[in-house]
Amino acid sequence: MKCPKCNATEVSKNGHRKGRQCYKCKHCGRQFLDHYRPWQYSNDVKQLCLKM
Template sequence: MKKRGRPRKYQENINCPECGSNWCKKFGKNTGRQRYKCNQCGRHFYEGAKYYKHSEKVKLLALKMYSEGMSKSAIARVLNLPYGTVARWIYEVGKFLDKHLQEKWKKLANRIDIDEISYIDIS
């Protein structure tokens, strides 16, 4: 049986900065620069752009600073990072913790039995 449809289009000279795949397609232009989309992981990127990966040590330090009460903008200034990067890290961790705590609460709620509730009206 023959395969239907177009064959996959590979860009030999373009690799995704996230997963390293060369199964990417052109995805429009922005300010004159060609934009690409990786069909493997779905990430959008520009050809020739430099993407930085921050170490886990820096991420944990930023999260610890935030948990100690520092503002996001102060953390960005101290660690010399973009504000959006710090905000995204905090958002992602908060989302993960929210999901984790909901699961814990569901498990705990199944074990709690309320036997008696007493209500006293003092009016």
């Protein structure tokens, strides 16, 4: 596990967010998740917006 900000490998577990493990870098203090899910609207919502 590497910090996305400083690329340090010394990280510690730091609770959970929406059921996923959070981590905190021991060097720079940044909090992050192991991976991020792409966020987007569903196709139904997109079609509804186009109709409006």
